[in-house]
Amino acid sequence: MSAPRPAIDAVPVALRVEGRAVLVVGAGRIAARKAAAYVERGAAVVVVAPEHSHHMDELAVLRREYRPFRPSDLDGMWFVVAATGDPAVDGAVFVEAERRRIFCNAADDPQHCSAILPAVARRGDLTVTISTGGRSPATATWLRRRIEDVLDESTDAAFSVAASVRDERRAAGLPTEVPGWQEALDAFEADLRNRLAASA
Numbered sequence: 001m002s003a004p005r006p007a008i009d010a011v012p013v014a015l016r017v018e019g020r021a022v023l024v025v026g027a028g029r030i031a032a033r034k035a036a037a038y039v040e041r042g043a044a045v046v047v048v049a050p051e052h053s054h055h056m057d058e059l060a061v062l063r064r065e066y067r068p069f070r071p072s073d074l075d076g077m078w079f080v081v082a083a084t085g086d087p088a089v090d091g092a093v094f095v096e097a098e099r100r101r102i103f104c105n106a107a108d109d110p111q112h113c114s115a116i117l118p119a120v121a122r123r124g125d126l127t128v129t130i131s132t133g134g135r136s137p138a139t140a141t142w143l144r145r146r147i148e149d150v151l152d153e154s155t156d157a158a159f160s161v162a163a164s165v166r167d168e169r170r171a172a173g174l175p176t177e178v179p180g181w182q183e184a185l186d187a188f189e190a191d192l193r194n195r196l197a198a199s200a
Helices: 029-040 087-100 137-150 153-171 181-199
Strands: 021-025 044-048 063-065 079-082 103-106 119-123 126-130
Touching: 021 029, 021 087, 029 044, 029 079, 079 087, 087 103, 119 137, 126 137, 126 153, 153 181
Parallel strands: 021 044, 021 079, 044 063, 079 103
Antiparallel strands: 119 126
16 A cells, blocks of 8 residues: 655635736646636636647637647746646646746646645635645545535625624724624524524
8 A cells, every 4th residue: 555645735825816827738627627717717818738628618718829838838927737637747837837936736746736726615705615735636525515515595694794794894993803703603694594494
């Protein structure tokens, strides 16, 4: 039995990519899934690969290049995703990205990642991410589905009330970090769930 692959030790962050240049090297199904996350958030996505799958063709990317990766493809890029399925190519992308100090995510290749992409569950403005440090993406996806079941109408309502109260306090010049938030949200959600159950 092989030794377990160590998890990537990373600081979780959320990237604001709207209007930023993102390079995707590879154009298969997995590359397209990763590219879609950036396209949906308004990034200027450029795709480089000798052949492009229909999954990638369906995305509204900024530009498509039908050829192998070149180091110059990283000129002006802010983030790069390497998802060719070829460790040598993905490794070369990572090395060049490191040289230029550009964050790189390589699909299922933690050794060639300076950034890892967590599984994401969303409901409106509420976003929950799950990461296993690159050790088990399947587990992250499984947990994401379970969390999506929790992000129901009552969660959304509790979030909306809390966000509105925070905005009001900020506008009035009052502190937004005050004690009692967790207890208030628990009570609000419990009351809403009871009312929803009673009306069902």
